[in-house]
Amino acid sequence: MSEPRWLDEREARVWRSYVGLRLHLEAELERRLVRDGGLSNAEFTLLVPLSESPDGLLRARDLGRMVGWERSRISHQVARMEKRGLVAREECPEDARGSMVRLTESGREAIVAAAPSHVEAVRSLFFDAIADDELDVMAGAFERVLDRLPCDVG
Amino acid sequence: MSEPRWLDEREARVWRSYVGLRLHLEAELERRLVRDGGLSNAEFTLLVPLSESPDGLLRARDLGRMVGWERSRISHQVARMEKRGLVAREECPEDARGSMVRLTESGREAIVAAAPSHVEAVRSLFFDAIADDELDVMAGAFERVLDRLPCDVG
DNA sequence: GGCGCTATGATGATGTATCAACAACCGGGT
DNA sequence: ACCCGGTTGTTGATACATCATCATAGCGCC
Numbered sequence: 001m002s003e004p005r006w007l008d009e010r011e012a013r014v015w016r017s018y019v020g021l022r023l024h025l026e027a028e029l030e031r032r033l034v035r036d037g038g039l040s041n042a043e044f045t046l047l048v049p050l051s052e053s054p055d056g057l058l059r060a061r062d063l064g065r066m067v068g069w070e071r072s073r074i075s076h077q078v079a080r081m082e083k084r085g086l087v088a089r090e091e092c093p094e095d096a097r098g099s100m101v102r103l104t105e106s107g108r109e110a111i112v113a114a115a116p117s118h119v120e121a122v123r124s125l126f127f128d129a130i131a132d133d134e135l136d137v138m139a140g141a142f143e144r145v146l147d148r149l150p151c152d153v154g
Numbered sequence: 155m156s157e158p159r160w161l162d163e164r165e166a167r168v169w170r171s172y173v174g175l176r177l178h179l180e181a182e183l184e185r186r187l188v189r190d191g192g193l194s195n196a197e198f199t200l201l202v203p204l205s206e207s208p209d210g211l212l213r214a215r216d217l218g219r220m221v222g223w224e225r226s227r228i229s230h231q232v233a234r235m236e237k238r239g240l241v242a243r244e245e246c247p248e249d250a251r252g253s254m255v256r257l258t259e260s261g262r263e264a265i266v267a268a269a270p271s272h273v274e275a276v277r278s279l280f281f282d283a284i285a286d287d288e289l290d291v292m293a294g295a296f297e298r299v300l301d302r303l304p305c306d307v308g
Numbered sequence: 309g310g311c312g313c314t315a316t317g318a319t320g321a322t323g324t325a326t327c328a329a330c331a332a333c334c335g336g337g338t
Numbered sequence: 339a340c341c342c343g344g345t346t347g348t349t350g351a352t353a354c355a356t357c358a359t360c361a362t363a364g365c366g367c368c
Contacts, residue, residue, distance in 0.1 A: 005277055010289050015276065017296035022176055023222055024303050027356090042324065061346065068177055073325065075348055080323070097333045097346045122169065123159055129298040135164050137291045142171035144283040149178050181326090196354065215316065227355065229317055234353075251316045251363045 025125060032121045037114025042077050043086060044118065047103065047111040050087065056103030059092060063101055086110060179279060186275045191268025196231050197240060198272065201257065201265040204241065210257030213246060217255055240264060 007015060030041045039047070049066045050056050058066075064074040078101055081087045086107035092098030103111075130138070161169060184195045193201070203220045204210050212220075218228040232255055235241045240261035246252030257265075284292070 006273060007277065007281070010293070011277075011281055014284075014289050014293045014296070015280075017293050017300060020222065020300050021296045022180070024300060026176070028303055030356095040323075059346095068174070070326080071345095071347060072327075072349085075346095076324080076326095079348085092346095095334075095346080099347060119160055123161065123165075125303065126169075126299055127161070127165055129302050130168075130295050134291055134295050135168050137288055138295065139164070139168045139171050141284050141288050141292065142168070142175045145280055146171060146174050146178060148283050149182055149279065184326095194353075224356080225315095225317060226319085226357075229319085230354080230356095233318085246316095249316080249364075253317060 028125060029118075029121055033114060033118055036117040036121075037110065039110055039114045043081055043084075044111070044114060046074075046077060046081065046101075047086065047107060048115075050101065050103040051108060051111045053103075056108060057090075058101055060099045060101055081107075182279060183272075183275055187268060187272055190271040190275075191264065193264055193268045197235055197238075198265070198268060200228075200231060200235065200255075201240065201261060202269075204255065204257040205262060205265045207257075210262060211244075212255055214253045214255055235261070 026041070033039055033041055033044055037044075045067050046063065049063060050058055060071070060074050060078065064071060069077075078087060078089065082089055085104060088102045088104055090100040090102055092100050180195075187193055187195055187198055191198075199221050200217065203217060204212055214228050214232065215225070218225060223231075232241060232243065236243055239258060242256045242258055244254040244256055246254050
């Protein structure tokens with residue numbers, strides 16, 4: 001491997017702040033989610049598409065695609081959430097390999113209770129610090145990075 | 155809790171792309187780090203300040219502050235890395251509570267081998283997709299978010 | 309010295325993420 | 339009917355992150 005193209009000062013500044021953001025913003029959002037709604041970030045992530053689905057019912061495969069997770073991750077997380085009573089697993093009628101995930105009443109209550117304060121946290125921690133004309137710059141840049149990723153899902 | 159200030163369409167676009175970035179970019183960077191250098195992201199994070207320190211020696215407390223980690227996280231991670239032979243723990247001469255972390259020869263070889271391809275990955279996956287005039291916008295925005303975080307470390 | 313208070317690390321429990329291996333099933337071709 | 343490659347989901351191993359708890363050590367104060 002020959003000498004890499006090192007980061008210059010401006011790039012290093014962006015990278016440092018991005019890494020810090022990833023570290024501290026996510027940690028703080030997760031803390032508030034747990035504190036205000038009793039849900040972890042992973043639980044919240046799965047409950048959102050389930051709650052927006054008819055009958056709160058989704059096939060595990062589709063749920064995985066919606067949130068961009070692999071099979072194993074879905075399986076483990078659903079197992080934990082089933083133990084907590086947030087979702088229930090059922091057999092899939094059309095495909096015997098499949099597995100359906102159903103939102104329980106308890107799960108629906110949890111997401112309804114947690115969503116508002118989570119949105120409020122995202123707004124107050126992130127968007128309240130971002131100027132209007134920076135929004136489109138960031139969205140464009142992020143999307144361009146995502147599009148160039150190898151095993152991209154979108 | 156009253157109705158929150160929901161995200162409008164532009165904000166939702168930013169948030170979606172940011173979450174996707176965090177998910178996929180970090181995963182891909184980690185995969186390459188493991189593949190090209192045999193180091194995890196957590197290991198790399200600790201090895202960088204150690205390798206830049208005189209004698210590759212740092213007190214656990216200071217190492218934690220440099221990377222923005224809590225005591226427990228440092229302790230667990232150093233324990234794993236000690237088992238792998240990347241670092242060694244020693245007693246702290248000035249403060250009997252303390253614990254010193256020393257980079258081993260094997261650890262130094264690992265970081266020297268891994269750093270160039272990691273920088274190259276960060277550049278090709280992230281910075282090559284970012285325009286020059288977007289750098290300062292992003293750094294400014296990220297730093298503003300970080301400064302407003304409650305339990306901020308910088 | 310003795311007493312609190314904080315700082316520092318270690319540890320175990322739990323939750324989360326990834327990987328490899330596995331089992332069961334679908335579809336198509338023969 | 340049969341095999342075969344690909345899909346789907348589960349499971350166990352390992353690594354990582356956070357929390358609560360604990361033990362010890364410094365530090366100031368009486």
